[in-house]
Amino acid sequence: MRLWLSGYRSYELGIFNEQDLKVKVIKAALKERLVAKLDQGLEWVITGPNLGVEQWGLEVVLELKKAYPDLKLALLEPYADFSSRWQEAKQVKLAQLRSEVDFFGLVSKKPYQGIRQLQNYQNFCLNHSDQALFVYDELYPGKLKFAYQASKKKANYPCELVTMDELQTFAANYQENYGSW
Template sequence: MRLLLSGYRSYELSIFNDQDPKIKVIKYSLQQELLQLLSNGLEWVITGGQLGVEQWGAQVVLELKKEYPELKLGLMFPFADFGENWQENSQEKLFSLKQQADFLGTVSQMPYSNPQQLRNYQDFMLNHTDEALLVYDSQYPGKCEYLYRDILKKTDYRLSLIDMDQLQDQAQVYFESKNSWHFE
């Protein structure tokens, strides 16, 4: 099974540094979903490397690969110069993910020139994956809204969502497990 993983960009969630506790909750939520999908035949997680859910998801996959070496990470970019205009710190994070991915590719071999490249990218991703996992809530639209709408139009394509209510529930579970007292 090939899974498309996407969701909010970091700024859409008001996350502006790597120490924000919301990242831990999102990663924990993604990990729980991916573990469940692994038991159902998940082989590939394919994502685009955008700052936010896509990169955090890639990091979770890399952690899971330690215990599930059969799991593969694919990074697909919409155009050739993807991420080159980002701040240096963000470029370094993307470079690190590129170095660790099992597959790396671009849909357009040209540098960014027009929005059609993004549309072609989205179509490519939907046509080369079997299902999607999105951290997305339709009550809080973001850049992922276009992908979400196109997924809903597809038949025989499964969509799993982690919405804001689920994130809130997972936050409670995550922080309770980290703060629980253990007596011996």
């Protein structure tokens, strides 16, 4: 199974520091969902370079690969020079992640020219995956809204959501079972 993993950007969640407790909660929830998917035949995780859920997902999958060496990870960028306007530290982090994945590619080899490149990226991810896992809640729309709507329109394409309520419940259960984060 090939899984498209995406979700909110860090700023959409009010996260401006990687040490934020919310990052730990999201990563732990992603790990739990991905381990369950591995039991269902997960072979590839496909994700993007965005700051937030996508990069945290990359980190989680890279960690899981230690225990599940057959798991493969693809990082796709919608266009060339995707991170060129980011702070240098964030560009360095993305370059490091690129170097650790099993496959890296650009959907468009040209720098940003317009929304069509983002639509092509979305369509590419939809057409090269069997299902999606999105950290997304319809009550709190964000940039992922368009990808979520497109995934709902695709026939026989399961799209599993990790909602805000689920993250809240996950955090409470984790704390109850294991103590503090």
